[in-house]
Amino acid sequence: xxxxxxxxxxxxxxxxxxxxxxxxxxxxxxxxxxxxxxGFGPSGSVGFDNYESVLxxxxxxxxxxxxxxxxxxxxxxxxxxxxxxxxxxxRATFVRGFCRATLFAPTMMSFVIVGYIWxxxxxxxxxALNVLAATLGFDGFQQNYLGNPDTAIYAxxxxxxxxxxxxxCAIFLxxxxxxxxxxxxxxxxxGVSSVKRFIFIELPLLKGSISVAIILSTIGSLxxxxxxxxxxxxxPDGATRPLxxxxxxxxxxxxxxxxxxxxxxxxxxxxLSVSYMQQRYFDHDE
Amino acid sequence: MIPKIRSRxxxxxxxxxxxxxxxxxxxxxxFYMISMSLKSQSEAARDPxxxxxxxxFENYINVIEAMNYGRAVFNSGLITVSVIVVVxxxxxxxxxxxxxxxxxxxxxxxxxxxxxxxxPNFVTITPIYIMFRDIGLLDTYVGLIAAxxxxxxPLAVFFYTGFIATIPRELEEAARxxxxxxxxxxxxxxxxxxxxVTATLALFVLVDVWNxxxxxxxxxxxxxxxxxxxxxxRFIGERQIDPTLLFPAAVLGSLPLLVLFVIxxxxxxxxxxxxxxx
Numbered sequence: 162x163x164x165x166x167x168x169x170x171x172x173x174x175x176x177x178x179x180x181x182x183x184x185x186x187x188x189x190x191x192x193x194x195x196x197x198x199x200g201f202g203p204s205g206s207v208g209f210d211n212y213e214s215v216l217x218x219x220x221x222x223x224x225x226x227x228x229x230x231x232x233x234x235x236x237x238x239x240x241x242x243x244x245x246x247x248x249x250x251x252r253a254t255f256v257r258g259f260c261r262a263t264l265f266a267p268t269m270m271s272f273v274i275v276g277y278i279w280x281x282x283x284x285x286x287x288x289a290l291n292v293l294a295a296t297l298g299f300d301g302f303q304q305n306y307l308g309n310p311d312t313a314i315y316a317x318x319x320x321x322x323x324x325x326x327x328x329x330c331a332i333f334l335x336x337x338x339x340x341x342x343x344x345x346x347x348x349x350x351x352g353v354s355s356v357k358r359f360i361f362i363e364l365p366l367l368k369g370s371i372s373v374a375i376i377l378s379t380i381g382s383l384x385x386x387x388x389x390x391x392x393x394x395x396x397p398d399g400a401t402r403p404l405x406x407x408x409x410x411x412x413x414x415x416x417x418x419x420x421x422x423x424x425x426x427x428x429x430x431x432x433l434s435v436s437y438m439q440q441r442y443f444d445h446d447e
Numbered sequence: 448m449i450p451k452i453r454s455r456x457x458x459x460x461x462x463x464x465x466x467x468x469x470x471x472x473x474x475x476x477x478f479y480m481i482s483m484s485l486k487s488q489s490e491a492a493r494d495p496x497x498x499x500x501x502x503x504f505e506n507y508i509n510v511i512e513a514m515n516y517g518r519a520v521f522n523s524g525l526i527t528v529s530v531i532v533v534v535x536x537x538x539x540x541x542x543x544x545x546x547x548x549x550x551x552x553x554x555x556x557x558x559x560x561x562x563x564x565x566x567p568n569f570v571t572i573t574p575i576y577i578m579f580r581d582i583g584l585l586d587t588y589v590g591l592i593a594a595x596x597x598x599x600x601p602l603a604v605f606f607y608t609g610f611i612a613t614i615p616r617e618l619e620e621a622a623r624x625x626x627x628x629x630x631x632x633x634x635x636x637x638x639x640x641x642x643x644v645t646a647t648l649a650l651f652v653l654v655d656v657w658n659x660x661x662x663x664x665x666x667x668x669x670x671x672x673x674x675x676x677x678x679x680x681r682f683i684g685e686r687q688i689d690p691t692l693l694f695p696a697a698v699l700g701s702l703p704l705l706v707l708f709v710i711x712x713x714x715x716x717x718x719x720x721x722x723x724x725x
Binding site: 168172174249250278288289292391408 | 462463466467469470471473474476477479480483491492495496533537538540541543544545547548552556563565566567569570571572573574575576577578580593594596597598600601604629633654657658659660661665676679680683684688690693694696697700701704705708712713715716719720
């Protein structure tokens with residue numbers, strides 16, 4: 162055969178880059194996670210101490226809980242709202258393209274910018290949401306959303322959901338477009354209402370798109386720290402501080418490289434096992 | 448019959464209007480950002496929801512100067528383009544044998560790439576920081592470009608391997624008959640056929656690298672090397688919240704990609720969702 166083994170030389174440059182800047186760093190993360198390294202000078206081995214404090218201290222357990230809650234809110238609402246938009250746009254042929262693109266626009270923006278805009282929207286000092294609530298007479302909605310530990314995580318999650326709803330919607334619309342028109346036409350002729358068509362005909366056919374959207378949004382939301390960092394700095398009182406943000410903090414404010422590495426490994430295990438379980442669940446379902 | 452048709456059209460029209468209004472309401476924070484960016488400070492405080500009564504473009508001029516916008520765009524552009532070049536070249540090269548030889552070795556490499564794709568970047572951040580500091584790559588363009596390239600390479604290899612597998616081998620056999628070696632066959636026959644994937648990949652990398660904020664935050668120190676998102680982050684973060692600074696900076700930071708999105712929206716959305724449908 163002409164494609165002899167020497168062809169593998171083509172993979173060498175890519176493998177070198179990946180080995181140096183990807184595989185080697187991961188192995189170093191594992192090694193560092195068993196030390197008390199501060200990034201400078203010699204470091205001592207501490208065995209599983211770092212892992213023990215990640216998995217037993219209230220602070221880190223709470224940050225794992227915040228990460229899971231944050232991710233759960235995002236996965237549910239981003240996909241639910243995206244699905245509703247997709248179902249409606251599927252029926253609005255004439256404006257579908259325009260609406261799909263408009264909803265997608267926030268996805269093209271950076272966390273930095275979305276974070277600052279929403280921080281201002283939530284602001285108790287002339288922020289859009291409070292002014293809107295006051296204008297419309299909903300006094301109960303006038304709040305310091307990001308400063309209140311009960312509402313802060315929902316407020317930050319809402320900004321994330323806003324950013325990626327158009328992404329979910331586009332995935333669902335791609336799923337809708339693979340539904341054959343004959344099925345829809347037959348249902349319409351039989352007088353099946355729009356809502357029933359959605360629940361009993363379209364929803365089962367969208368299973369593939371739904372599993373993809375859920376898996377992607379889970380991975381995307383579990384590891385994120387950018388919006389909490391910008392909007393609340395993790396506050397108030399750690400209410401919006403996910404594990405990923407603890408990693409950044411231990412690295413660059415506390416110089417606890419060993420701890421940061423252990424948390425990164427824990428985070429990696431959480432992300433991989435959650436997405437593995439989802440994958441298994443959806444594969445099994447099909 | 449005529450009035451009946453008309454009432455149906457009216458219903459359709461009303462439905463479309465409601466849908467468009469809902470969609471525009473959903474993305475209203477974008478309009479809010481633009482509207483606020485053109486107001487004077489007193490107007491932003493007095494009437495935060497209304498449209499600007501006069502267009503204060505001087506907000507933009509102030510921000511462009513204070514944030515060193517041109518420099519930041521240049522830095523982001525340089526880094527993004529370099530990452531695209533590296534990822535396209537190394538990715539397509541590596542994918543060629545993986546698509547043409549489908550044995551054990553190829554399968555193992557592809558599996559490794561899939562793992563790389565799923566690994567969040569903060570798993571490698573700590574050692575990359577230490578490594579870069581020790582070998583002098585911290586605070587350099589080269590270091591940041593290498594880190595980004597490694598992060599995006601698995602995606603590139605995936606894209607290219609899938610695409611090359613669909614290209615018939617006859618063309619390469621013809622080149623072979625003309626005495627072309629592997630290199631010439633790849634660069635003159637295969638690589639030009641890859642341009643649709645190259646375009647898709649370039650868009651992906653562009654959006655990710657332009658918007659990313661973790662790597663440059665950790666790996667760059669010198670303000671003259673700051674990328675656009677770090678410039679926005681530092682510029683807004685270091686000041687009291689002032690809408691005449693915040694919103695123009697936000698618009699300026701998003702503008703290049705939003706313009707690109709308006710031009711290529713169909714291609715971008717189709718590409719992003721194509722991965723999802725599989």
